[in-house]
Amino acid sequence: MNYAQAIVLGVVQGLTEFLPISSSAHLRIVAALAGWGDPGAAFTAVTQIGTETAVVLYFRHDIVRIARAWLASLPPRRWPDDPDARLGWLVLLGSVPIVVLGLALEHPIDSAFRDLRLIALAMIGFALLLGWADRRSPDDRDLVDLTVRDGLIYGLAQAMALIPGVSRSGGTITAGRLLGYSREAATRFAFLLAIPAVLGSGVYKLKDIGGPDTGTAWGPTVLATVIAFAVGYAVIAWLMRYLKTGSYLPFVVYRVALGVLVLVLVTSGAISPESGYVAP
Secondary structure, rough: OOOHHHHHHHHHHHOOOOOOOOHHHHHHHHHHHHOOOOOOOHHHHHHHHHHHHHHHHHHHHHHHHHHHHHOOOOOOOOOOHHHHHHHHHHHHHHHHHHHHHHOHHHHHHHHHHOOOHHHHHHHHHHHHHHHHHHHHHOOOOOOOOOHHHHHEEEEEEHHHOOOOOHHEEEEHHHHHHOOOOOOHHHHHHHHHHHHHHHHHHHHHHHHHOOOOOOOOHHHHHHHHHHHHHHHHHHHHHHHHHHHOOOOHHHHHHHHHHHHHHHHHHHHHHOOEEEEEEEEO
């Protein structure tokens, strides 16, 4: 990977991480269409450190408040009355499924899950699920209503994003909408829930950057991560304003269209499902 490719992929990561359209799928698809090959799971995970840092900065006041309330609830003798303390515990609880499954499925995450056919089908299938959930669900629940059951369901939905194309934010937002949470509340908790998992995954995958067999050097990876942070922060600010009045329908339509396009290109032989661009 060279620096020009890193700039493009950093922008793609920043633009797509927080929208319910799957940043990992977009990194894979854009690289394939450009003929660059697969940037790899390690590059994806490390650049997400940049976008997740943007989340920490944007929600810093919420995070500090939740952290203080959570610390005040230690040692845990009973389920806390403070909603911020409960939110802190539920973020930790909801992070367990993706940690367990991420470690158990590390090999297929790095290989089989990155097949463009699987990614395209996940883009389409989970887009339709998000659209259905957004249309049928009420908007009458806020984060103060979160329960242990809800936290676990959110966590299981987030773990589905180990398959590129599902979308970490899209999966958790879909779960939140099915549980009756408002668009803004579902999105806010999706962002908070992702912080431990994404930062943990990125730090864990640092060991795979710069090695002789990785194909990804430190310089381009760092550049892409910095760019992803800057672009991602702007996208968060826009999305939180948009959701006050807008729906997820545009993202659903876009995901289905992109998934269909990828399937057509793979079926026609224009791109290889495993490696990427093959046609002249």
